[in-house]
Amino acid sequence: MEFILEGQAGSKAIFVELATRFTVLPGKPRTVTRTLFDTFDWRLYAAGQRLEEMGEGESVRAEWVENASGKVLGSMNGPVGRMANNWQPASVAGALARTIKMRALLPLAVVNTILWPADLLDEREKTVVRVSVEISKTGAIGAKAAKEIPSVVRLSAVRGYHKAFEQTIAVLAGLPGLTRAEHSTLDSVLLANGRTPLDYSSKINIKLSPGVLAEKAVRKVLGRLVEIMAANHDGTVANIDSEFLHDFRVAVRRTRSMLGQMNASIPAATLKQFRPEFDWLGAVTGPTRDLDVYILKFDDYVIPLDEKVRRDLAPLRKHIFRRQHQEQLNLARAISAKRYRELIFDWKKALCSSWKSGSENWRGGDPAEAVAGQRILKILKRALRQGKTLTDDSPASAVHELRITCKKLRYMMEFFKSLFPAAEIDELTGALKELQDNLGDFQDYEVHRAELYKFADEMVLLKTARPRTLLGIGQLAESLAERQRLARADLGRRFAEFAAKKNIVRFRTLFEPSKRSLLDEGDRNL
Amino acid sequence: MKVIATYNIKGGVGKTAAAVNLSWLAARSGLRTLVWDLDPQGAATFYFRVQPKVRGGGKNLVKGSSRISDFIKGTDYENLDLMPADFSYRNLDIRLDQKKNPTKRLKKLLAPLKADYDLVVLDCPPSISLVSESVFFAADALVVPVIPTTLSQRTLEQLYGFRSDRKLDGLKLLIFFSLVDRRKKLHHEVMAEIAVQHPEVLKTHIPNASQVERMGIYKKPICDFAGSCDAAQAYEELWAEIKKILWR
Ligand SMILES: Nc1ncnc2c1ncn2[C@@H]1O[C@H](COP(=O)(O)OP(=O)(O)O)[C@@H](O)[C@H]1O
Ligand SMILES: [Mg+2]
Numbered sequence: 001m002e003f004i005l006e007g008q009a010g011s012k013a014i015f016v017e018l019a020t021r022f023t024v025l026p027g028k029p030r031t032v033t034r035t036l037f038d039t040f041d042w043r044l045y046a047a048g049q050r051l052e053e054m055g056e057g058e059s060v061r062a063e064w065v066e067n068a069s070g071k072v073l074g075s076m077n078g079p080v081g082r083m084a085n086n087w088q089p090a091s092v093a094g095a096l097a098r099t100i101k102m103r104a105l106l107p108l109a110v111v112n113t114i115l116w117p118a119d120l121l122d123e124r125e126k127t128v129v130r131v132s133v134e135i136s137k138t139g140a141i142g143a144k145a146a147k148e149i150p151s152v153v154r155l156s157a158v159r160g161y162h163k164a165f166e167q168t169i170a171v172l173a174g175l176p177g178l179t180r181a182e183h184s185t186l187d188s189v190l191l192a193n194g195r196t197p198l199d200y201s202s203k204i205n206i207k208l209s210p211g212v213l214a215e216k217a218v219r220k221v222l223g224r225l226v227e228i229m230a231a232n233h234d235g236t237v238a239n240i241d242s243e244f245l246h247d248f249r250v251a252v253r254r255t256r257s258m259l260g261q262m263n264a265s266i267p268a269a270t271l272k273q274f275r276p277e278f279d280w281l282g283a284v285t286g287p288t289r290d291l292d293v294y295i296l297k298f299d300d301y302v303i304p305l306d307e308k309v310r311r312d313l314a315p316l317r318k319h320i321f322r323r324q325h326q327e328q329l330n331l332a333r334a335i336s337a338k339r340y341r342e343l344i345f346d347w348k349k350a351l352c353s354s355w356k357s358g359s360e361n362w363r364g365g366d367p368a369e370a371v372a373g374q375r376i377l378k379i380l381k382r383a384l385r386q387g388k389t390l391t392d393d394s395p396a397s398a399v400h401e402l403r404i405t406c407k408k409l410r411y412m413m414e415f416f417k418s419l420f421p422a423a424e425i426d427e428l429t430g431a432l433k434e435l436q437d438n439l440g441d442f443q444d445y446e447v448h449r450a451e452l453y454k455f456a457d458e459m460v461l462l463k464t465a466r467p468r469t470l471l472g473i474g475q476l477a478e479s480l481a482e483r484q485r486l487a488r489a490d491l492g493r494r495f496a497e498f499a500a501k502k503n504i505v506r507f508r509t510l511f512e513p514s515k516r517s518l519l520d521e522g523d524r525n526l
Numbered sequence: 527m528k529v530i531a532t533y534n535i536k537g538g539v540g541k542t543a544a545a546v547n548l549s550w551l552a553a554r555s556g557l558r559t560l561v562w563d564l565d566p567q568g569a570a571t572f573y574f575r576v577q578p579k580v581r582g583g584g585k586n587l588v589k590g591s592s593r594i595s596d597f598i599k600g601t602d603y604e605n606l607d608l609m610p611a612d613f614s615y616r617n618l619d620i621r622l623d624q625k626k627n628p629t630k631r632l633k634k635l636l637a638p639l640k641a642d643y644d645l646v647v648l649d650c651p652p653s654i655s656l657v658s659e660s661v662f663f664a665a666d667a668l669v670v671p672v673i674p675t676t677l678s679q680r681t682l683e684q685l686y687g688f689r690s691d692r693k694l695d696g697l698k699l700l701i702f703f704s705l706v707d708r709r710k711k712l713h714h715e716v717m718a719e720i721a722v723q724h725p726e727v728l729k730t731h732i733p734n735a736s737q738v739e740r741m742g743i744y745k746k747p748i749c750d751f752a753g754s755c756d757a758a759q760a761y762e763e764l765w766a767e768i769k770k771i772l773w774r
Binding site: 061072074075076077088089091092095119124125126127157158159160161 | 745
């Protein structure tokens with residue numbers, strides 16, 4: 001609970017006023033340096049929380065706080081760790097991980113505060129409220145904290161003494177020059193440092209206007225995708241957390257999918273120039289991402305194994321981390337090079353002006369809604385055909401093909417989402433996601449199982465695997481195979497649910513222009 | 527959330543002094559800590575300047591008609607809250623008895639606090655009672671102050687006996703010597719003997735020191751008002767030992 005302090009009202013005046021109600025026990029003035037942290041995509045801010053590191057003299061403390069109530073969700077001595085699992089105790093680490101998951105905490109800004117604290121005591125000399133008057137300056141990380149932010153009077157409730165807290169608020173609210181802060185000072189700190197909360201999202205989040213031409217819609221979506229790549233580039237190179245590469249790579253994959261699916265609305269020369277380049281970008285980012293996924297899933301993978309086997313697998317874990325490190329260096333080199341910079345520069349330029357083509361297959365001048373809708377139905381048809389021909393004996397590659405088709409379908413629905421009724425497209429996306437989750441699991445197990453053999457070979461060559469480790473790898477491979485069998489056994493049901501008649505009818509009504517106009521006619525006739 | 531209980535069927539051995547100082551040290555180290563004063567005498571409540579009377583009393587709590595967190599009070603220290611003693615706790619034994627499963631009751635009462643606290647310190651009354659039975663089920667560890675006398679050997683055997691009778695193998699027994707008088711030969715002899723027979727007994731001794739008694743005057747943990755004295759330093763060492771075992 002904070003009050004903004006305007007003008008000259010100092011701590012003295014405020015404490016004098018509070019002394020009419022309580023015994024005011026002032027403490028020594030303190031100088032505190034706070035560093036605010038959040039993830040790149042503002043997961044704490046979005047959850048209404050903040051995390052700060054507080055340095056005072058020699059001591060450093062970390063605190064994780066709920067903004068609205070001021071409730072401390074976790075605190076520890078020492079600096080803020082990069083990842084949730086650096087927190088102590090484990091219960092707080094777990095709770096923090098539920099909010100920020102695998103993302104790293106990055107410093108946002110520094111605030112230097114001179115703070116006049118006081119305890120408010122009741123007639124029994126019990127502390128019932130804590131108050132502090134705080135005068136602060138802020139600055140970016142590494143810069144001098146020189147920007148003024150409003151001074152505040154901060155109240156902290158003591159549990160079980162709510163009445164005294166309300167009384168304190170009433171006293172302060174009656175003072176001139178004090179206004180109750182709507183938001184925590186967090187917002188003014190960010191504002192002063194030119195930071196806009198929630199300025200990054202990995203979602204496409206663009207609004208296409210109805211009737212927009214296909215080529216324009218395609219350029220707009222691709223423009224947003226290259227923006228996501230650029231936003232994640234530096235974090236990917238620096239390997240801050242695995243999510244930078246994840247978002248970067250999804251944007252690359254979506255771009256490639258768009259170039260493939262909407263090729264009739266993109267000039268042939270443009271395709272010829274850029275498709276190989278984005279294929280290259282997909283290829284150089286693949287190995288690191290695969291290893292990242294392996295690392296994220298490793299702990300879950302080994303759960304079914306005996307404690308002893310898990311210990312035997314420690315060298316494998318180490319090997320995967322080492323491989324990730326090597327691949328990460330390759331990746332960082334590739335996307336720091338001229339080829340990448342030129343690609344992004346040329347691509348942005350190519351997206352700037354309208355596309356035209358003399359080709360007889362050119363659809364760029366048609367409404368995006370019609371072109372995308374037709375394409376979506378065509379991919380759907382392919383997915384249905386691939387799914388229906390799957391039998392228990394089909395090879396993993398056939399399942400993989402269905403997975404790729406579903407992914408294309410999903411991307412297309414996301415690209416052009418804003419052109420169709422939101423509720424309906426969300427519902428169909430949800431149905432598709434159920435199927436995709438199963439296909440994704442199946443494929444991860446397939447790839448990760450195959451990779452285990454590769455790791456084993458490498459470890460033998462490097463002499464980092466003892467026989468018992470190799471035996472453990474065998475057990476892990478068998479365990480993954482079992483999980484894969486379970487996923488495969490569930491595929492039939494999931495596909496049938498997705499391919500249910502009611503879903504197909506919904507797809508048709510949503511994406512087939514003739515059906516839609518028929519529906520509209522029907523409405524009008526009613 | 528870990529739960530520890532200062533426990534000994536005898537009074538005046540330093541249970542409350544340990545509860546108050548250990549919880550203060552835990553809170554200072556950043557753990558969100560709750561002291562639950564289970565003793566109707568309310569000594570821990572007194573040391574933290576909280577009024578012993580709980581709104582609604584022990585009755586509602588055990589019935590489960592109101593939320594347990596409504597009764598908790600913040601102390602004068604950050605991260606450190608207190609569940610006050612209440613005179614109606616005199617009846618806690620009887621009330622617990624009316625429930626089908628009285629021994630599990632305290633554990634159930636603690637369950638909703640899991641998200642709020644990293645550590646709960648139960649300060650037990652002396653005597654064997656249903657309260658202490660339910661404490662055994664709720665706690666991860668008993669912190670047991672023992673005065674080094676010829677009887678302390680028997681106290682230990684009794685404790686281990688209790689634990690095996692009730693099949694509470696997971697319950698840790700953290701035994702330490704309390705009110706140790708450096709000048710008494712007997713104390714040294716007893717401690718030396720027990721150290722051989724029970725090497726698991728904690729290394730730290732809490733000395734008999736007049737400053738500890740002054741906690742009643744200051745109404746503060748000794749670690750707060752005389753942090754550098756021998757007794758306060760001993761509590762710090764004791765806490766370091768206990769912390770290591772709890773989060774091992
Ligand atoms: N280490 C100590 N040195 C001197 N006096 C102590 C010490 N520990 C406790 N006391 C005093 O002994 C009395 C009983 O201690 P207390 O902690 O309340 O015991 P319990 O909770 O086991 O009944 C109190 O007056 C307390 O001040
Ligand atoms: Mg006591």
